[in-house]
Amino acid sequence: MPTTSKRRREVLEIPLQLDRTAGNQSRQVHASLRAAILDGRLAAGLRLPSSRALADQLGIRRNAIVVAFEHLESDGLIETRRGAGTYVAARLPRRTAMPEAAPHRVAEIPRGAFALGQTYADPILLRQLAGVMRRRIASATSLDLGYGDPRGSEALRRQIAAQLAANRGILCDPGDILVVSGVQHGLRLCLDALLRPGDAVWMEDPGYPVARRTLQAAGARLVPVPVDGEGLDVAAGCLRASTATAAYVTPSNQFPIGVTMSMARRIALLDWARAAQAWVFEDDYDNEFRYAGPPLTALAGLGSDRIIYLGTFSKMLFAGLRLAYVVLPPGLIERVVAVRGAFDRFPPSLTEGAVAALLADGGLAAHTRRMRMRYRAARDRAAETLDRAAGGLLDIVVPAQGLHLLARLPPGLPAEAAARIRERAGIEAWLLAETRMVQAGPDGFILGFAGHDLAALTAAAERLGGAVRAYLAAQA
Numbered sequence: 414m415p416t417t418s419k420r421r422r423e424v425l426e427i428p429l430q431l432d433r434t435a436g437n438q439s440r441q442v443h444a445s446l447r448a449a450i451l452d453g454r455l456a457a458g459l460r461l462p463s464s465r466a467l468a469d470q471l472g473i474r475r476n477a478i479v480v481a482f483e484h485l486e487s488d489g490l491i492e493t494r495r496g497a498g499t500y501v502a503a504r505l506p507r508r509t510a511m512p513e514a515a516p517h518r519v520a521e522i523p524r525g526a527f528a529l530g531q532t533y534a535d536p537i538l539l540r541q542l543a544g545v546m547r548r549r550i551a552s553a554t555s556l557d558l559g560y561g562d563p564r565g566s567e568a569l570r571r572q573i574a575a576q577l578a579a580n581r582g583i584l585c586d587p588g589d590i591l592v593v594s595g596v597q598h599g600l601r602l603c604l605d606a607l608l609r610p611g612d613a614v615w616m617e618d619p620g621y622p623v624a625r626r627t628l629q630a631a632g633a634r635l636v637p638v639p640v641d642g643e644g645l646d647v648a649a650g651c652l653r654a655s656t657a658t659a660a661y662v663t664p665s666n667q668f669p670i671g672v673t674m675s676m677a678r679r680i681a682l683l684d685w686a687r688a689a690q691a692w693v694f695e696d697d698y699d700n701e702f703r704y705a706g707p708p709l710t711a712l713a714g715l716g717s718d719r720i721i722y723l724g725t726f727s728k729m730l731f732a733g734l735r736l737a738y739v740v741l742p743p744g745l746i747e748r749v750v751a752v753r754g755a756f757d758r759f760p761p762s763l764t765e766g767a768v769a770a771l772l773a774d775g776g777l778a779a780h781t782r783r784m785r786m787r788y789r790a791a792r793d794r795a796a797e798t799l800d801r802a803a804g805g806l807l808d809i810v811v812p813a814q815g816l817h818l819l820a821r822l823p824p825g826l827p828a829e830a831a832a833r834i835r836e837r838a839g840i841e842a843w844l845l846a847e848t849r850m851v852q853a854g855p856d857g858f859i860l861g862f863a864g865h866d867l868a869a870l871t872a873a874a875e876r877l878g879g880a881v882r883a884y885l886a887a888q889a
Contacts, residue, residue, distance in 0.1 A: 447488065532784070545766075565760050596727075605631060608692075700814075724739075
C-alpha cells in the first residue's frame with residue numbers, strides 16, 4: 414500500500430482561477446467551480462479532485478473545499494458517489510449564449526437652454542429642506558420609518574387642501590387627496606381605476622405629449638379636440654365623440670398655446686361631463702407662477718363631482734422630489750388606492766413630512782415668490798432677445814402664467830422648416846407640430862425659460878432668432 418506522502422496528486426484538466434472578490438475562501442471556490450461547470454469548461458460526468466488534493470492545488474483550507482462542494486451539490490451541479498469520488502453532474506442545464514449587447518437607446522431628458530421642465534436650484538430652499546429632513550430623520554419614529562398611509566401623509570394632505578382652498582378655490586377633504594410620485598403616475602392610477610381599454614378620451618389638440626402617451630399606454634382611444642382662443646372647443650368634442658368616457662384638459666394655462674379656458678367653455682365642459690357621466694382630468698401643472706393678477710380659480714373650484722384635479726410640486730420645487738397629488742371626487746379614493754396597491758404601497762413619508770413642514774411655516778410660499786420674480790425676468794429676457802434677433806419675424810406669445818413661451822413661424826413654410834431651424838440654432842425645445850395630433854396651422858417653438866442661466870438663455874435666443882432670419886431669407 415502506498416504511504417500518504419506518496420499518494421498520487423490529482424489535478425484538474427484546466428486551471429481554476431479563484432475570484433478573490435467573491436467573499437471568503439469557500440465562496441471563491443464555489444463561484445469559480447460553478448462558472449467553470451456552467452460555461453462547459455468542466456464537462457458533465459468529469460471526476461473532480463478530492464477535497465484534499467484541490468485544497469493543496471489552490472493553497473487554501475480543505476474545509477473551504479468541503480463547504481464549496483456541499484453548496485455545489487445543493488445546486489445540483491455536482492454529485493458524490495459513495496466510494497468513487499465527486500463528479501460534475503451528468504445532466505447540466507444548457508446555457509443560452511447571451512446576445513451581443515445593443516447600444517443603449519434610452520433618451521435623456523434635455524437640459525439645455527429652452528428645455529422644458531427645469532427649475533432653479535434655490536440655495537435658500539435647499540438649505541431649509543435639508544434642515545427639515547435632518548431634524549425629521551433624527552427624531553423619526555417607527556411610524557415615520559414603516560409602511561405609511563397609501564393616500565400619503567395626513568400632514569401633507571391637510572396642507573395641500575389648505576393651499577388649494579386659499580389659492581385655487583378648491584374645497585376638498587384631505588381624505589380625498591392622493592399623494593403620488595408625479596402627475597403622470599396619478600393620471601395612470603386614475604385611468605386604470607376608472608376607464609376600460611378602448612374607452613374614448615378627449616385630448617386637447619395641440620396638447621401635452623407626455624399625457625397623450627400615458628393615455629395611450631392605458632389603452633384609451635384618443636379623440637383630438639381642437640383648441641382656440643377660449644381653450645378646448647367643447648362643441649367640436651361633442652360632434653366627434655359625445656359619449657367619450659373622459660377628457661384631459663389644461664384649462665388654466667393650456668399647454669402649449671397658453672390660453673385660459675373661458676367661463677363659457679368651462680360651463681359647457683362640465684355640462685357635457687354631467688350628461689355623459691364622463692370624468693374630466695384637470696392638469697394644473699404650473700398654477701403657482703402667475704405674473705399678472707391673482708391666482709385663477711381652478712376648474713375644480715367650480716364644484717363639479719366629475720373633475721379629477723392633478724397638481725404637482727415639480728414646478729414649485731424640483732422634479733427630482735417626485736411629489737404630486739390627485740384630488741378625487743368623494744367616493745373614488747378607495748378605487749384608486751386599490752389600483753395603487755399593484756404599483757406601489759405609498760409615497761416617501763420622510764420627504765412628505767419635510768414638504769408639509771415647509772408649507773406650514775411659509776417657506777414654500779416665500780420660495781415661490783422669489784421664483785416668480787426670477788422666472789418673470791427670464792421670460793422677459795428670452796422674449797425681448799428673441800424678438801430682436803428674429804427681426805420681428807416670429808409671433809411670440811408672452812404668457813401671463815407658466816414656465817414656457819410660444820414662438821410661431823409665419824404661415825406657408827415647408828413642413829420641415831421648424832425642425833431645420835431648431836437644428837441650425839442648436840437648441841433643446843419642442844416644436845408646436847410635435848404636440849399636435851392633427852397638423853394644422855403654422856409651426857413654432859415651445860421654449861422653456863425657467864431654471865436656465867440668463868446668459869445661456871440669451872445666447873440661445875440669439876441663435877434661434879438668427880436661424881429664423883437666415884432660413885426665411887433663403888426661402889424668399
